[in-house]
Amino acid sequence: MSYIRYHWGPSHTMAATPAPSADSPEGATPAFSPLYQQIKGLILQSLQAGEWKPGEAIPSEMDLAARFRVSQGTVRKAIDELAAENLVVRRQGKGTFVATHAEQHVRYRFLKLVPDTGEAGPAQRSILECRRQRASAEVARALQLRTGDSVVQVRRVLSFSGVPTILEDMWLPGNPFKGLTAEQLDAHQGPTYALFELEFGVRMVRAEEKIRAVAADAQQATLLAMPEGAPLLSVERLSYTYNDVPMELRRGLYRTDTHHYRNELN
Template identity: 45%
Template sequence: MTEYKREIALPSEPAGGAEILGFRPLYRQVKDHFVRRLVDGVWAPGTALPSEGQLAAELGVSQGTVRKALDELAAENLLVRRQGRGTFVAEHDEQRILFQFFKLVPDDGAARFPDSTVLATESAEADPAERQALALEVGETVLRIRRFRSLGDKPVILETISLPERRFPGLANGPIPNNLYSLFATRYGVTVAHAREKLKAVALSPEEARRLGTAAGTPALLIDRLALSLEGAPVERRLSLCLTEEAHYQSDLR
């Protein structure tokens, strides 16, 4: 049975600071409190959480309420349940990204993490599309990363990644890793929680085709992805031109 309770100020929140919004399932309030711990870095990636009993006692709620909140966070890939070991904050390792974010799969069906080669990085004023996607003001700058990604020895993706420069200071000064989402979490405390994608069929320009080693006009799949943080703020716009002669986009619908 779902437990309901008027909005409460859970521990670590200012007294009287909870907004009275009427009745809401208590596990949702507990879940929001746990998300705030993730956002604030109290629970860092890879951290083992206290037991359900400890969390329930700390918050003054039932163990079932805590379990339901944790189950939802696990279903959203923010936590990982490990049999016999407990519950851990999810890390942006390659396996998680393959499962949650990287959807281009070779036609032989063997999903694998792609290799990356950075072509260029630049700091520039955000263009109108970047401002709209990333909620930036006129005059704000973005860091643009251009790279191609390979499955095996064959380049199959040409990417342009746009990041709000104020949110990722110094990123361009060092090597750009293959796994950017792990870097966002460990160096900048920004966890990519989910993303929205738009897909479109396009024909490659001569320059795009040259980069991918194919003919101009070759059909490609354009993926326009907006990555969002735990708070729902846009943190990355990624345009990916994908060759699909030997690969396909795979999405598991639940």
């Protein structure tokens, strides 16, 4: 089994610099964070609270410096890190904007499944199921819910050039995604994560994936139009929003007879 962890953004916000404690173990030293890291944490708190929505401009460096009572250089360094982590996007002459999955150059592609020959065309999506159910113990554990809590379960097939290629099951916590329907998923033409941002205010900022090889069972083979027992690439993804809160468990099965997985490592 292969295990991949994608870091799109920090997994937590920075707190104020801690003071030494009388209860600290002998010889232990408190962890100090630079001032720009603390400002970065405050900006992240505002992003998490929805003060600035995906695609919207955040205040200027000068305004943020006045707000936090720090130098403009300190704010610039904090924003530089947020931009490097794809949480904000700088636009010359226009300002800094909250990154969004709706923009082509900042769309996150977790698993790069590409055709063996030719260019990858747009996917045709077929929503097989979208319903609310009670979370199993396994799903609840992954999404940090209680067993029996409400979740939305979605099953869909993605086809390329008319050939069913990906079978996906998704589980989403019920409260943040209240009202999600198959019709919404079917009508939305852009990335699914852009829909989550626009309609539900949920932005995925990082993910973890586990990859293994499996054989197609009878139902999977039927949905993917391939022989039973054919090899598939199984990908389990757990996606998080700000502050390391899990917001999606996704399990995908990928045909590899005409496609392959490509990951660029930097």
